[in-house]
Amino acid sequence: MSRAAAPDRTLDKAGRWARRAPLLPALIFTIVMTQLPFAAALVIAFMNWNSYYPDERGFAGLTNFVDIFTDTNARNAVIVTILLTTVVVLVSLALGLGIALLLDRPFRGRSVVRTMMIAPFLVVPIAAALLWKHALFNPEYGLLNGMLTLVFGDDAPQRDWISSNPFLAIAAALIWQWTPFMMLILLAGLQSRPLDVVEAARIDGASPWQIFTNMTLPHLRRYIELAGLLGAIFVVQNFDHVFTITGGGLGTANLPYYIYETFYIGQDYGRASAAGVITVLGSLIVATFALRTVLSIFNEEQR
Protein backbone atom coordinates (compact mmCIF):
# COMPACT_ATOMS: atom_id res chain seq x y z
CA MET A 1 0.00 0.00 0.00
CA SER A 2 2.75 2.38 0.90
CA ARG A 3 4.39 1.55 -2.39
CA ALA A 4 1.61 3.34 -4.26
CA ALA A 5 2.42 6.49 -2.33
CA ALA A 6 6.13 6.22 -2.98
CA PRO A 7 6.46 9.03 -5.56
CA ASP A 8 4.92 11.54 -3.20
CA ARG A 9 7.66 12.42 -0.76
CA THR A 10 5.48 13.89 1.97
CA LEU A 11 3.18 10.89 1.93
CA ASP A 12 6.17 8.60 2.01
CA LYS A 13 7.48 10.41 5.04
CA ALA A 14 4.11 10.14 6.73
CA GLY A 15 4.06 6.46 5.91
CA ARG A 16 7.44 5.95 7.49
CA TRP A 17 6.31 7.66 10.66
CA ALA A 18 3.16 5.56 10.63
CA ARG A 19 5.40 2.53 10.60
CA ARG A 20 7.50 3.88 13.41
CA ALA A 21 4.61 4.98 15.58
CA PRO A 22 3.89 1.60 17.25
CA LEU A 23 7.56 1.31 18.13
CA LEU A 24 7.90 4.70 19.77
CA PRO A 25 6.22 4.14 23.17
CA ALA A 26 8.46 1.15 23.96
CA LEU A 27 11.54 2.87 22.58
CA ILE A 28 11.01 6.13 24.43
CA PHE A 29 10.14 4.33 27.65
CA THR A 30 13.29 2.23 27.43
CA ILE A 31 15.48 5.24 26.70
CA VAL A 32 14.03 7.26 29.58
CA MET A 33 14.18 4.42 32.09
CA THR A 34 17.54 2.92 31.18
CA GLN A 35 19.64 5.50 29.35
CA LEU A 36 18.91 8.52 31.55
CA PRO A 37 20.15 6.81 34.72
CA PHE A 38 23.30 5.73 32.90
CA ALA A 39 23.85 9.26 31.66
CA ALA A 40 23.42 10.53 35.21
CA ALA A 41 25.84 7.89 36.46
CA LEU A 42 28.37 9.10 33.92
CA VAL A 43 28.11 12.65 35.27
CA ILE A 44 28.21 11.66 38.93
CA ALA A 45 31.25 9.46 38.28
CA PHE A 46 33.26 12.62 37.73
CA MET A 47 32.00 14.21 40.94
CA ASN A 48 33.17 14.20 44.48
CA TRP A 49 29.90 13.25 46.15
CA ASN A 50 29.63 11.47 49.44
CA SER A 51 26.44 12.04 51.38
CA TYR A 52 28.39 11.77 54.65
CA TYR A 53 30.30 14.91 53.58
CA PRO A 54 27.68 17.01 51.75
CA ASP A 55 29.80 20.18 51.84
CA GLU A 56 32.57 18.69 49.73
CA ARG A 57 30.36 18.03 46.71
CA GLY A 58 31.95 19.17 43.48
CA PHE A 59 33.83 18.25 40.33
CA ALA A 60 36.42 15.60 40.96
CA GLY A 61 37.88 14.89 37.56
CA LEU A 62 39.24 11.38 37.28
CA THR A 63 39.78 10.91 41.02
CA ASN A 64 37.02 8.30 41.38
CA PHE A 65 38.39 6.26 38.50
CA VAL A 66 41.94 6.47 39.84
CA ASP A 67 40.61 5.40 43.26
CA ILE A 68 38.94 2.38 41.77
CA PHE A 69 41.91 1.27 39.75
CA THR A 70 44.14 1.53 42.81
CA ASP A 71 41.59 -0.04 45.19
CA THR A 72 42.37 -3.72 45.70
CA ASN A 73 38.75 -4.41 46.63
CA ALA A 74 37.56 -3.02 43.31
CA ARG A 75 40.13 -4.97 41.34
CA ASN A 76 39.22 -8.08 43.27
CA ALA A 77 35.55 -7.46 42.45
CA VAL A 78 36.35 -7.36 38.74
CA ILE A 79 38.26 -10.62 38.95
CA VAL A 80 35.54 -12.31 41.02
CA THR A 81 32.88 -11.20 38.54
CA ILE A 82 34.78 -12.60 35.57
CA LEU A 83 35.71 -15.84 37.34
CA LEU A 84 32.27 -16.44 38.80
CA THR A 85 30.52 -15.83 35.48
CA THR A 86 32.94 -18.02 33.53
CA VAL A 87 32.88 -20.90 36.00
CA VAL A 88 29.10 -20.88 36.50
CA VAL A 89 28.26 -20.55 32.81
CA LEU A 90 30.75 -23.16 31.59
CA VAL A 91 29.99 -25.76 34.26
CA SER A 92 26.22 -25.37 33.99
CA LEU A 93 26.47 -25.49 30.18
CA ALA A 94 28.46 -28.73 30.33
CA LEU A 95 26.15 -30.28 32.93
CA GLY A 96 23.11 -28.99 31.08
CA LEU A 97 24.32 -30.54 27.82
CA GLY A 98 24.96 -33.92 29.46
CA ILE A 99 21.57 -33.97 31.14
CA ALA A 100 19.81 -32.79 27.98
CA LEU A 101 21.39 -35.71 26.09
CA LEU A 102 20.18 -38.12 28.77
CA LEU A 103 16.68 -36.65 28.68
CA ASP A 104 16.56 -36.77 24.88
CA ARG A 105 16.41 -40.59 25.07
CA PRO A 106 13.17 -42.39 25.79
CA PHE A 107 13.05 -43.99 29.24
CA ARG A 108 10.46 -44.67 31.88
CA GLY A 109 9.47 -41.54 33.80
CA ARG A 110 11.23 -39.12 31.48
CA SER A 111 8.73 -36.31 32.00
CA VAL A 112 8.96 -36.75 35.78
CA VAL A 113 12.75 -36.41 35.66
CA ARG A 114 12.43 -33.34 33.44
CA THR A 115 10.04 -31.76 35.92
CA MET A 116 12.40 -32.54 38.80
CA MET A 117 15.28 -31.01 36.86
CA ILE A 118 13.42 -27.72 36.35
CA ALA A 119 12.64 -27.25 40.05
CA PRO A 120 15.92 -25.51 41.06
CA PHE A 121 15.36 -22.78 38.48
CA LEU A 122 11.89 -22.07 39.87
CA VAL A 123 13.06 -21.38 43.41
CA VAL A 124 13.23 -17.59 43.91
CA PRO A 125 16.99 -16.76 43.85
CA ILE A 126 17.09 -15.16 47.29
CA ALA A 127 15.21 -18.15 48.70
CA ALA A 128 17.64 -20.50 46.97
CA ALA A 129 20.59 -18.61 48.42
CA LEU A 130 19.07 -18.81 51.91
CA LEU A 131 18.36 -22.51 51.41
CA TRP A 132 21.97 -23.25 50.44
CA LYS A 133 23.45 -21.12 53.19
CA HIS A 134 21.33 -22.35 56.09
CA ALA A 135 19.83 -25.70 55.15
CA LEU A 136 22.71 -27.19 53.15
CA PHE A 137 26.02 -25.49 54.03
CA ASN A 138 25.49 -24.90 57.77
CA PRO A 139 28.40 -26.67 59.53
CA GLU A 140 26.30 -27.88 62.49
CA TYR A 141 23.01 -29.04 61.03
CA GLY A 142 23.24 -28.45 57.26
CA LEU A 143 22.19 -31.32 55.02
CA LEU A 144 25.67 -31.75 53.50
CA ASN A 145 27.38 -32.43 56.85
CA GLY A 146 24.26 -34.30 57.96
CA MET A 147 24.61 -36.71 55.04
CA LEU A 148 28.30 -37.18 55.89
CA THR A 149 27.34 -38.17 59.46
CA LEU A 150 24.63 -40.45 58.14
CA VAL A 151 27.04 -42.26 55.83
CA PHE A 152 30.28 -42.28 57.85
CA GLY A 153 28.95 -42.31 61.40
CA ASP A 154 29.72 -40.07 64.33
CA ASP A 155 33.36 -39.37 63.52
CA ALA A 156 32.58 -38.33 59.94
CA PRO A 157 34.51 -35.34 58.61
CA GLN A 158 32.49 -32.14 59.10
CA ARG A 159 33.31 -29.16 56.92
CA ASP A 160 32.55 -25.50 57.24
CA TRP A 161 31.62 -25.34 53.57
CA ILE A 162 31.31 -21.58 53.22
CA SER A 163 34.41 -20.47 55.19
CA SER A 164 36.64 -23.15 53.74
CA ASN A 165 35.73 -22.36 50.16
CA PRO A 166 33.49 -19.29 49.86
CA PHE A 167 33.88 -18.83 46.11
CA LEU A 168 32.98 -22.44 45.31
CA ALA A 169 30.07 -22.31 47.76
CA ILE A 170 28.53 -19.43 45.82
CA ALA A 171 29.39 -21.02 42.47
CA ALA A 172 27.81 -24.35 43.49
CA ALA A 173 24.54 -22.69 44.49
CA LEU A 174 24.49 -20.74 41.21
CA ILE A 175 25.35 -23.78 39.09
CA TRP A 176 22.48 -25.64 40.75
CA GLN A 177 20.09 -22.89 39.68
CA TRP A 178 21.42 -22.32 36.15
CA THR A 179 22.00 -25.90 34.97
CA PRO A 180 18.23 -26.42 34.46
CA PHE A 181 18.12 -23.23 32.38
CA MET A 182 20.90 -24.48 30.09
CA MET A 183 19.37 -27.96 30.00
CA LEU A 184 15.96 -26.65 28.92
CA ILE A 185 17.32 -24.64 25.99
CA LEU A 186 19.68 -27.41 24.86
CA LEU A 187 16.98 -30.08 25.16
CA ALA A 188 14.68 -27.99 23.00
CA GLY A 189 17.57 -27.67 20.53
CA LEU A 190 18.11 -31.44 20.53
CA GLN A 191 14.44 -32.08 19.92
CA SER A 192 14.39 -29.75 16.94
CA ARG A 193 16.99 -31.95 15.23
CA PRO A 194 15.81 -33.45 11.93
CA LEU A 195 15.46 -37.08 13.04
CA ASP A 196 15.20 -38.56 9.53
CA VAL A 197 18.74 -37.41 8.72
CA VAL A 198 20.05 -38.92 11.93
CA GLU A 199 18.20 -42.13 11.14
CA ALA A 200 19.70 -42.21 7.63
CA ALA A 201 23.19 -41.74 9.05
CA ARG A 202 22.58 -44.55 11.50
CA ILE A 203 21.46 -46.89 8.74
CA ASP A 204 24.57 -45.94 6.80
CA GLY A 205 26.56 -47.28 9.75
CA ALA A 206 27.58 -44.09 11.56
CA SER A 207 28.50 -44.71 15.19
CA PRO A 208 26.67 -42.82 17.96
CA TRP A 209 29.87 -40.84 18.60
CA GLN A 210 30.15 -39.88 14.92
CA ILE A 211 26.51 -38.81 14.88
CA PHE A 212 27.11 -36.73 18.03
CA THR A 213 30.22 -34.90 16.83
CA ASN A 214 29.27 -34.49 13.17
CA MET A 215 25.55 -33.89 13.37
CA THR A 216 24.29 -33.17 16.88
CA LEU A 217 26.98 -30.74 18.01
CA PRO A 218 26.94 -28.56 14.87
CA HIS A 219 23.16 -28.38 15.10
CA LEU A 220 23.36 -27.52 18.80
CA ARG A 221 26.02 -24.86 18.36
CA ARG A 222 23.72 -21.87 18.17
CA TYR A 223 21.64 -23.15 21.06
CA ILE A 224 24.79 -23.50 23.14
CA GLU A 225 25.80 -19.95 22.22
CA LEU A 226 22.36 -18.59 23.02
CA ALA A 227 22.14 -20.41 26.37
CA GLY A 228 25.65 -19.34 27.31
CA LEU A 229 25.07 -15.72 26.39
CA LEU A 230 21.74 -15.39 28.21
CA GLY A 231 23.11 -17.24 31.22
CA ALA A 232 26.11 -14.90 31.30
CA ILE A 233 23.87 -11.81 31.19
CA PHE A 234 22.10 -12.97 34.33
CA VAL A 235 25.07 -14.39 36.23
CA VAL A 236 27.22 -11.26 35.70
CA GLN A 237 24.53 -9.28 37.49
CA ASN A 238 24.10 -11.75 40.33
CA PHE A 239 23.69 -10.04 43.65
CA ASP A 240 21.41 -12.28 45.72
CA HIS A 241 23.83 -15.18 46.23
CA VAL A 242 26.89 -13.09 47.09
CA PHE A 243 24.79 -10.89 49.38
CA THR A 244 23.28 -13.87 51.21
CA ILE A 245 25.90 -16.60 51.30
CA THR A 246 29.00 -14.59 52.22
CA GLY A 247 27.70 -11.03 52.57
CA GLY A 248 30.45 -10.05 50.15
CA GLY A 249 33.07 -11.19 52.65
CA LEU A 250 35.95 -13.64 52.29
CA GLY A 251 37.01 -12.07 49.01
CA THR A 252 33.80 -12.95 47.18
CA ALA A 253 32.40 -9.47 46.51
CA ASN A 254 31.61 -9.17 42.81
CA LEU A 255 31.00 -5.89 40.99
CA PRO A 256 27.26 -5.67 41.72
CA TYR A 257 27.97 -6.24 45.40
CA TYR A 258 30.91 -3.79 45.39
CA ILE A 259 28.74 -1.07 43.86
CA TYR A 260 25.92 -1.82 46.29
CA GLU A 261 28.31 -1.61 49.23
CA THR A 262 30.05 1.56 48.05
CA PHE A 263 26.74 3.28 47.45
CA TYR A 264 24.43 1.86 50.11
CA ILE A 265 26.81 1.46 53.01
CA GLY A 266 29.70 3.75 52.08
CA GLN A 267 27.38 6.44 50.69
CA ASP A 268 30.12 7.31 48.21
CA TYR A 269 28.00 8.23 45.20
CA GLY A 270 30.90 9.35 43.04
CA ARG A 271 32.90 6.19 43.42
CA ALA A 272 29.86 3.93 43.11
CA SER A 273 28.99 5.65 39.84
CA ALA A 274 32.53 5.33 38.55
CA ALA A 275 32.43 1.60 39.34
CA GLY A 276 29.09 1.44 37.52
CA VAL A 277 30.54 3.19 34.48
CA ILE A 278 33.45 0.77 34.40
CA THR A 279 31.06 -2.18 34.67
CA VAL A 280 29.00 -0.81 31.81
CA LEU A 281 32.06 -0.27 29.61
CA GLY A 282 33.27 -3.81 30.30
CA SER A 283 29.83 -5.24 29.57
CA LEU A 284 29.59 -3.20 26.36
CA ILE A 285 32.86 -4.65 25.07
CA VAL A 286 31.68 -8.20 25.76
CA ALA A 287 28.18 -7.40 24.54
CA THR A 288 29.34 -6.13 21.16
CA PHE A 289 30.78 -9.53 20.39
CA ALA A 290 27.97 -11.43 22.01
CA LEU A 291 25.18 -9.49 20.33
CA ARG A 292 26.61 -10.20 16.92
CA THR A 293 26.34 -13.91 17.68
CA VAL A 294 22.77 -13.57 18.88
CA LEU A 295 21.70 -11.64 15.83
CA SER A 296 23.17 -14.28 13.57
CA ILE A 297 21.33 -16.96 15.56
CA PHE A 298 18.02 -15.20 15.13
CA ASN A 299 18.58 -14.35 11.48
CA GLU A 300 19.26 -17.99 10.75
CA GLU A 301 16.21 -19.02 12.69
CA GLN A 302 13.77 -16.72 10.94
CA ARG A 303 12.96 -15.84 7.36
Add this chain to the structure above:
Amino acid sequence: MTTTAGAPGTTSRRTNILLGGAAWVIGLLFVAPVLWMVLTSFHAETDAAQNPPAFFAPLSTDGYQAFFDAGPWPPLLNSLTASVVSTALCIALALPAAYALSIKPVEKWTDVMFFFLSTKMLPLVAAIMPLYLFASQLQVLDNIWFLTLLYTAMNLPIAVWMLRSFLAEVPVEMLEAAQIDGAGLLRTLTRIVAPVVMPGIAAASLICFIFSWNELLLARVLTSTVAQTAPVFLTGFVTSQGLFLAQVCAASFVVSLPVLIAGFAAQDKLVQGLSLGAVK
Protein backbone atom coordinates in the same frame (compact mmCIF):
# COMPACT_ATOMS: atom_id res chain seq x y z
CA MET B 1 11.56 -49.22 25.38
CA THR B 2 8.86 -47.39 23.49
CA THR B 3 8.38 -47.02 19.80
CA THR B 4 10.08 -43.65 19.40
CA ALA B 5 12.47 -43.26 16.50
CA GLY B 6 15.23 -43.48 19.07
CA ALA B 7 17.75 -46.05 20.03
CA PRO B 8 16.24 -49.56 19.94
CA GLY B 9 18.38 -51.94 17.97
CA THR B 10 21.53 -49.85 17.97
CA THR B 11 22.18 -49.71 21.69
CA SER B 12 21.62 -52.63 23.98
CA ARG B 13 18.75 -52.81 26.40
CA ARG B 14 21.20 -52.73 29.27
CA THR B 15 22.73 -49.41 28.16
CA ASN B 16 19.25 -47.94 27.89
CA ILE B 17 18.37 -48.94 31.42
CA LEU B 18 21.71 -47.67 32.67
CA LEU B 19 21.33 -44.26 31.02
CA GLY B 20 17.71 -43.98 32.16
CA GLY B 21 18.85 -44.79 35.68
CA ALA B 22 21.58 -42.16 35.47
CA ALA B 23 18.99 -39.57 34.43
CA TRP B 24 16.86 -40.50 37.44
CA VAL B 25 19.80 -40.22 39.85
CA ILE B 26 20.81 -36.80 38.50
CA GLY B 27 17.22 -35.56 38.53
CA LEU B 28 16.82 -36.65 42.15
CA LEU B 29 20.10 -34.96 43.11
CA PHE B 30 18.93 -31.67 41.58
CA VAL B 31 15.50 -31.76 43.16
CA ALA B 32 16.82 -32.94 46.55
CA PRO B 33 17.51 -29.44 47.98
CA VAL B 34 13.99 -28.37 47.06
CA LEU B 35 12.46 -31.47 48.67
CA TRP B 36 14.67 -30.90 51.73
CA MET B 37 13.41 -27.33 51.92
CA VAL B 38 9.78 -28.49 51.85
CA LEU B 39 10.37 -31.31 54.35
CA THR B 40 12.29 -29.05 56.75
CA SER B 41 9.59 -26.40 56.55
CA PHE B 42 7.17 -28.95 58.02
CA HIS B 43 9.45 -29.95 60.91
CA ALA B 44 9.67 -28.44 64.39
CA GLU B 45 12.76 -26.22 64.82
CA THR B 46 14.55 -28.71 67.09
CA ASP B 47 13.99 -31.54 64.60
CA ALA B 48 15.07 -29.35 61.68
CA ALA B 49 18.47 -28.70 63.29
CA GLN B 50 19.48 -32.35 63.75
CA ASN B 51 22.74 -33.91 62.62
CA PRO B 52 22.36 -36.56 61.22
CA PRO B 53 19.16 -35.24 59.63
CA ALA B 54 15.89 -36.39 61.20
CA PHE B 55 14.05 -37.27 58.01
CA PHE B 56 11.14 -38.94 59.75
CA ALA B 57 10.53 -36.48 62.54
CA PRO B 58 6.87 -35.68 63.23
CA LEU B 59 5.41 -33.01 60.98
CA SER B 60 4.63 -29.57 62.31
CA THR B 61 3.36 -26.28 60.92
CA ASP B 62 5.24 -24.14 63.47
CA GLY B 63 7.52 -22.76 60.76
CA TYR B 64 4.56 -21.52 58.74
CA GLN B 65 2.95 -20.14 61.87
CA ALA B 66 6.09 -18.12 62.60
CA PHE B 67 6.30 -16.91 59.03
CA PHE B 68 2.69 -15.77 58.78
CA ASP B 69 2.89 -14.16 62.24
CA ALA B 70 5.71 -11.97 60.93
CA GLY B 71 3.28 -10.12 58.65
CA PRO B 72 4.23 -11.32 55.16
CA TRP B 73 0.98 -10.30 53.45
CA PRO B 74 1.79 -6.66 52.60
CA PRO B 75 5.13 -7.63 51.01
CA LEU B 76 3.52 -10.53 49.16
CA LEU B 77 0.80 -8.22 47.86
CA ASN B 78 3.42 -5.64 46.84
CA SER B 79 5.29 -8.30 44.91
CA LEU B 80 2.07 -9.43 43.26
CA THR B 81 1.17 -5.87 42.28
CA ALA B 82 4.59 -5.05 40.89
CA SER B 83 4.86 -8.35 38.99
CA VAL B 84 1.37 -8.41 37.50
CA VAL B 85 1.17 -4.72 36.57
CA SER B 86 4.70 -4.58 35.15
CA THR B 87 3.99 -7.72 33.11
CA ALA B 88 0.81 -6.18 31.69
CA LEU B 89 2.66 -2.94 30.89
CA CYS B 90 5.46 -4.90 29.26
CA ILE B 91 3.09 -6.71 26.92
CA ALA B 92 1.14 -3.52 26.16
CA LEU B 93 4.34 -1.71 25.15
CA ALA B 94 6.08 -4.66 23.50
CA LEU B 95 3.24 -5.83 21.27
CA PRO B 96 3.04 -2.72 19.05
CA ALA B 97 6.83 -2.45 19.07
CA ALA B 98 7.19 -6.07 17.96
CA TYR B 99 4.68 -5.37 15.19
CA ALA B 100 6.80 -2.47 13.96
CA LEU B 101 9.85 -4.74 14.03
CA SER B 102 8.39 -7.67 12.13
CA ILE B 103 5.17 -7.39 10.13
CA LYS B 104 5.76 -3.89 8.86
CA PRO B 105 9.38 -3.44 9.84
CA VAL B 106 10.81 0.03 10.19
CA GLU B 107 14.07 0.64 8.38
CA LYS B 108 17.11 -0.63 10.30
CA TRP B 109 14.93 -2.80 12.53
CA THR B 110 17.91 -5.00 13.43
CA ASP B 111 19.62 -1.96 14.96
CA VAL B 112 16.55 -1.33 17.09
CA MET B 113 16.53 -4.96 18.25
CA PHE B 114 20.22 -4.64 18.98
CA PHE B 115 19.53 -1.55 21.07
CA PHE B 116 16.80 -3.26 23.11
CA LEU B 117 18.98 -6.25 23.90
CA SER B 118 21.98 -4.08 24.70
CA THR B 119 20.01 -2.35 27.47
CA LYS B 120 19.53 -5.81 28.96
CA MET B 121 23.29 -6.33 28.95
CA LEU B 122 24.03 -3.16 30.86
CA PRO B 123 24.21 -4.20 34.47
CA LEU B 124 21.23 -2.77 36.29
CA VAL B 125 23.40 -2.15 39.31
CA ALA B 126 25.21 0.67 37.49
CA ALA B 127 21.95 2.60 37.29
CA ILE B 128 20.89 1.99 40.83
CA MET B 129 22.52 5.04 42.35
CA PRO B 130 21.05 7.59 39.90
CA LEU B 131 17.70 5.82 40.24
CA TYR B 132 17.90 6.23 43.98
CA LEU B 133 18.68 9.95 43.64
CA PHE B 134 15.87 10.46 41.07
CA ALA B 135 13.47 8.61 43.31
CA SER B 136 14.32 10.69 46.35
CA GLN B 137 14.00 13.92 44.30
CA LEU B 138 10.62 12.86 42.93
CA GLN B 139 9.63 11.53 46.36
CA VAL B 140 8.86 8.06 45.02
CA LEU B 141 11.23 6.17 47.30
CA ASP B 142 9.43 3.29 48.95
CA ASN B 143 6.72 3.51 46.27
CA ILE B 144 5.58 0.27 44.65
CA TRP B 145 4.53 2.04 41.42
CA PHE B 146 8.01 3.38 40.81
CA LEU B 147 9.37 -0.12 41.28
CA THR B 148 6.69 -1.40 38.88
CA LEU B 149 7.89 1.01 36.18
CA LEU B 150 11.49 -0.11 36.72
CA TYR B 151 10.49 -3.76 36.39
CA THR B 152 8.68 -2.90 33.18
CA ALA B 153 11.85 -1.32 31.80
CA MET B 154 13.90 -4.27 33.04
CA ASN B 155 11.77 -6.85 31.22
CA LEU B 156 10.68 -4.87 28.17
CA PRO B 157 13.64 -5.95 25.99
CA ILE B 158 12.85 -9.61 26.70
CA ALA B 159 9.18 -9.10 25.83
CA VAL B 160 10.03 -7.23 22.61
CA TRP B 161 12.44 -9.94 21.49
CA MET B 162 10.04 -12.75 22.23
CA LEU B 163 6.97 -11.18 20.71
CA ARG B 164 8.91 -10.19 17.61
CA SER B 165 10.04 -13.74 17.07
CA PHE B 166 6.44 -14.93 17.30
CA LEU B 167 5.01 -12.13 15.13
CA ALA B 168 7.63 -12.90 12.50
CA GLU B 169 5.77 -16.15 11.89
CA VAL B 170 2.52 -14.45 10.97
CA PRO B 171 1.95 -15.23 7.30
CA VAL B 172 2.25 -11.80 5.66
CA GLU B 173 0.54 -13.00 2.44
CA MET B 174 -2.54 -13.86 4.44
CA LEU B 175 -2.51 -10.41 6.01
CA GLU B 176 -2.37 -8.77 2.61
CA ALA B 177 -5.06 -11.03 1.23
CA ALA B 178 -7.29 -10.19 4.15
CA GLN B 179 -6.75 -6.50 3.53
CA ILE B 180 -7.59 -6.84 -0.15
CA ASP B 181 -10.73 -8.77 0.79
CA GLY B 182 -11.68 -5.77 2.90
CA ALA B 183 -11.46 -7.49 6.24
CA GLY B 184 -11.41 -4.96 9.08
CA LEU B 185 -8.39 -4.49 11.26
CA LEU B 186 -10.07 -6.14 14.24
CA ARG B 187 -11.01 -9.18 12.16
CA THR B 188 -7.49 -9.49 10.77
CA LEU B 189 -6.03 -9.27 14.24
CA THR B 190 -8.35 -11.82 15.83
CA ARG B 191 -8.34 -14.31 12.93
CA ILE B 192 -4.79 -14.23 11.65
CA VAL B 193 -2.48 -12.54 14.13
CA ALA B 194 -3.90 -13.68 17.49
CA PRO B 195 -3.53 -17.46 16.99
CA VAL B 196 0.16 -17.06 16.21
CA VAL B 197 0.88 -14.48 18.89
CA MET B 198 -1.12 -15.76 21.86
CA PRO B 199 1.43 -18.46 22.80
CA GLY B 200 4.12 -15.79 22.57
CA ILE B 201 2.20 -13.47 24.87
CA ALA B 202 1.74 -16.31 27.34
CA ALA B 203 5.43 -17.19 27.31
CA ALA B 204 6.55 -13.55 27.57
CA SER B 205 4.14 -12.94 30.44
CA LEU B 206 5.42 -15.96 32.33
CA ILE B 207 9.04 -14.84 32.05
CA CYS B 208 8.31 -11.18 32.87
CA PHE B 209 6.30 -12.28 35.90
CA ILE B 210 9.04 -14.60 37.19
CA PHE B 211 11.83 -12.05 36.77
CA SER B 212 9.83 -9.28 38.48
CA TRP B 213 8.80 -11.56 41.30
CA ASN B 214 12.42 -12.66 41.85
CA GLU B 215 14.04 -9.21 41.78
CA LEU B 216 15.87 -8.23 44.96
CA LEU B 217 18.54 -5.55 44.45
CA LEU B 218 16.35 -2.70 43.16
CA ALA B 219 13.65 -3.48 45.68
CA ARG B 220 16.14 -3.56 48.52
CA VAL B 221 17.63 -0.17 47.67
CA LEU B 222 14.45 1.65 46.61
CA THR B 223 11.89 0.39 49.14
CA SER B 224 11.87 0.18 52.90
CA THR B 225 8.63 -0.46 54.78
CA VAL B 226 5.55 0.48 52.76
CA ALA B 227 6.55 -0.90 49.37
CA GLN B 228 8.74 -3.75 50.60
CA THR B 229 8.52 -6.79 48.31
CA ALA B 230 8.58 -10.48 49.24
CA PRO B 231 12.30 -11.04 48.46
CA VAL B 232 13.23 -8.04 50.62
CA PHE B 233 11.01 -9.38 53.38
CA LEU B 234 12.88 -12.70 53.12
CA THR B 235 16.26 -11.04 53.63
CA GLY B 236 15.00 -9.32 56.77
CA PHE B 237 13.31 -12.44 58.07
CA VAL B 238 16.54 -14.31 58.79
CA THR B 239 17.93 -11.96 61.43
CA SER B 240 15.96 -13.76 64.13
CA GLN B 241 17.94 -15.37 66.92
CA GLY B 242 18.15 -19.02 67.85
CA LEU B 243 16.84 -21.85 65.73
CA PHE B 244 15.11 -20.61 62.62
CA LEU B 245 15.75 -23.22 59.91
CA ALA B 246 12.13 -24.43 59.64
CA GLN B 247 10.92 -20.83 59.49
CA VAL B 248 13.39 -19.91 56.76
CA CYS B 249 12.43 -22.99 54.74
CA ALA B 250 8.72 -22.26 55.17
CA ALA B 251 9.22 -18.63 54.14
CA SER B 252 11.38 -19.58 51.16
CA PHE B 253 8.84 -22.15 50.04
CA VAL B 254 5.87 -19.78 50.30
CA VAL B 255 7.68 -17.01 48.41
CA SER B 256 8.78 -19.46 45.70
CA LEU B 257 5.37 -21.10 45.40
CA PRO B 258 3.87 -18.78 42.73
CA VAL B 259 6.93 -19.25 40.51
CA LEU B 260 7.01 -23.01 41.09
CA ILE B 261 3.33 -23.37 40.22
CA ALA B 262 3.49 -21.12 37.15
CA GLY B 263 6.71 -22.73 35.90
CA PHE B 264 5.57 -26.32 36.34
CA ALA B 265 2.15 -25.61 34.82
CA ALA B 266 3.66 -24.02 31.72
CA GLN B 267 6.92 -25.90 31.11
CA ASP B 268 6.86 -25.45 27.34
CA LYS B 269 6.15 -21.71 27.71
CA LEU B 270 9.08 -21.55 30.11
CA VAL B 271 11.44 -22.90 27.44
CA GLN B 272 10.09 -20.54 24.78
CA GLY B 273 10.40 -17.60 27.12
CA LEU B 274 13.88 -18.41 28.39
CA SER B 275 15.22 -18.71 24.86
CA LEU B 276 13.65 -15.32 23.93
CA GLY B 277 11.43 -17.16 21.48
CA ALA B 278 14.32 -18.73 19.55
CA VAL B 279 12.96 -22.16 20.50
CA LYS B 280 9.32 -22.83 19.80
